[in-house]
Amino acid sequence: MSGFNKVVSTYQEAMAGLSDDMTIIAGGFGLCGIPEGLTREIKEMGVKGLTIVSNNCGVDDFGLGILLKDRQIKKMVSSYVGENAEFERQYLSGELEVDLTPQGTLAEKMRAGGAGIPAFYTATGVGTPVAEGKEVKQFNGRDYILEESITGDFAIVKAWKADKIGNLVYRDTAMNFNPMAATAGKITVVEVEEIVEVGELNPNEIHTPGIYVNRIIQGTFEKRIEKLTLAKN
Amino acid sequence: MSLNRDQIAMRVAQELKDGYYVNLGIGIPTLVANYVPEDIDVMLQSENGLLGIGPYPTEEQVDADMINAGKETVTAALGASIFSSAESFAMIRGGHVDLTVLGAFEVDQNGNIASYMIPGKLVKGMGGAMDLVAGAENIIVTMTHADKRDNSKLLESCSLPLTGVGCVKKIVTNLAVLEVKNGAFHLLERAPGVSVEEIQQKTAGKLVVPDHVPEMSF
Numbered sequence: 001m002s003g004f005n006k007v008v009s010t011y012q013e014a015m016a017g018l019s020d021d022m023t024i025i026a027g028g029f030g031l032c033g034i035p036e037g038l039t040r041e042i043k044e045m046g047v048k049g050l051t052i053v054s055n056n057c058g059v060d061d062f063g064l065g066i067l068l069k070d071r072q073i074k075k076m077v078s079s080y081v082g083e084n085a086e087f088e089r090q091y092l093s094g095e096l097e098v099d100l101t102p103q104g105t106l107a108e109k110m111r112a113g114g115a116g117i118p119a120f121y122t123a124t125g126v127g128t129p130v131a132e133g134k135e136v137k138q139f140n141g142r143d144y145i146l147e148e149s150i151t152g153d154f155a156i157v158k159a160w161k162a163d164k165i166g167n168l169v170y171r172d173t174a175m176n177f178n179p180m181a182a183t184a185g186k187i188t189v190v191e192v193e194e195i196v197e198v199g200e201l202n203p204n205e206i207h208t209p210g211i212y213v214n215r216i217i218q219g220t221f222e223k224r225i226e227k228l229t230l231a232k233n
Numbered sequence: 234m235s236l237n238r239d240q241i242a243m244r245v246a247q248e249l250k251d252g253y254y255v256n257l258g259i260g261i262p263t264l265v266a267n268y269v270p271e272d273i274d275v276m277l278q279s280e281n282g283l284l285g286i287g288p289y290p291t292e293e294q295v296d297a298d299m300i301n302a303g304k305e306t307v308t309a310a311l312g313a314s315i316f317s318s319a320e321s322f323a324m325i326r327g328g329h330v331d332l333t334v335l336g337a338f339e340v341d342q343n344g345n346i347a348s349y350m351i352p353g354k355l356v357k358g359m360g361g362a363m364d365l366v367a368g369a370e371n372i373i374v375t376m377t378h379a380d381k382r383d384n385s386k387l388l389e390s391c392s393l394p395l396t397g398v399g400c401v402k403k404i405v406t407n408l409a410v411l412e413v414k415n416g417a418f419h420l421l422e423r424a425p426g427v428s429v430e431e432i433q434q435k436t437a438g439k440l441v442v443p444d445h446v447p448e449m450s451f
Contacts, residue, residue, distance in 0.1 A: 029304075030300065130363065173281050177317060225300075
């Protein structure tokens with residue numbers, strides 16, 4: 001099985017091959033289910049000109065937001081951004097390009113990209129700024145726009161558990177964009193809370209089959225909470 | 234008296250039906266969850282991948298892996314399911330969600346909605362709103378009837394960039410409940426103590442007023 005053992009022991013190995021101007025697809029929703037250590041490694045590598053496809057861009061000092069300070073990101077493809085001051089500054093000054101994409105379209109772009117589907121029609125965004133420059137086609141009397149799928153040079157993913165051959169299980173809403181991101185990278189790197197032996201995961205309960213995964217690293221996670229909201233009394 | 238945020242949410246909650254799957258947007262729509270009638274069951278969908286949003290957690294229950302689309306910590310309700318963003322939007326785009334409630338800056342008499350972008354101001358993004366309005370059969374918009382300068386938000390034609398076209402069927406404001414059909418707003422109910430004249434005055438788009446406009450009841 002050695003050919004299938006995808007576990008690496010350092011973040012340098014995990015992100016080896018990443019270089020300037022590449023596209024990275026990242027899992028996560030807000031700060032939930034984000035590959036914290038892989039993001040830190042990208043910062044330390046100092047690569048620049050990155051295009052990052054991710055629903056959000058973290059906050060100033062955590063998540064993808066840490067890549068903003070040294071201007072490592074050229075373009076963000078996201079549905080909702082601007083939770084951090086530096087992002088806002090770079091966005092408004094035109095230093096950072098932002099392609100605002102509806103959340104469902106973004107998820108489907110990743111899913112389709114990973115599934116070898118180059119484009120798809122959707123009703124989302126018809127008649128809005130999102131539709132500008134896109135082909136419109138009618139099906140059953142309703143307008144749809146053509147959206148192109150996305151693939152990345154790398155995908156960075158956070159999962160709960162992986163076995164050594166890359167079968168993944170996510171936990172709670174930390175799943176979010178991670179399963180689609182995992183399929184859409186030429187090199188998919190997964191940071192997990194726990195690595196288990198092959199056979200320990202129930203095949204019926206695997207969310208992402210190992211075929212999509214190239215590298216696995218055991219991470220440690222802060223799991224910062226963006227909006228702590230408690231039950232009253 | 235014009236309604237406060239909670240009263241708007243209470244009125245929207247009257248539109249819920251037993252067995253509905255419902256997506257609630259951020260702001261006033263989120264408050265609707267507090268007023269679900271006791272004799273019905275609804276499942277709340279959160280577009281980050283949770284069907285069956287439970288109450289906010291106690292300190293002991295707080296889990297960073299368990300959030301709603303507003304990024305607030307939540308719990309899972311009995312019978313909840315958890316899934317990916319693609320699955321979540323398959324539910325939304327496939328028309329499987331029975332009711333979507335969301336806020337807006339403007340709505341017009343043709344059911345167009347503008348809710349995510351004010352040119353010249355920072356654009357944070359549409360999140361899932363464009364998918365929700367394109368996918369749902371049944372959309373209720375909650376908002377104040379007019380802005381702080383008394384400019385109507387119920388227009389002949391939206392002035393801001395659109396989130397969706399021809400999709401809004403019903404609006405609950407601080408002054409009224411209105412239906413959008415046949416290129417006009419149709420006044421269904423008024424807030425207690427609010428006159429038809431005030432609603433007419435604050436509705437810039439075409440407004441159809443029946444002979445009798447009942448007050449909302451709570």
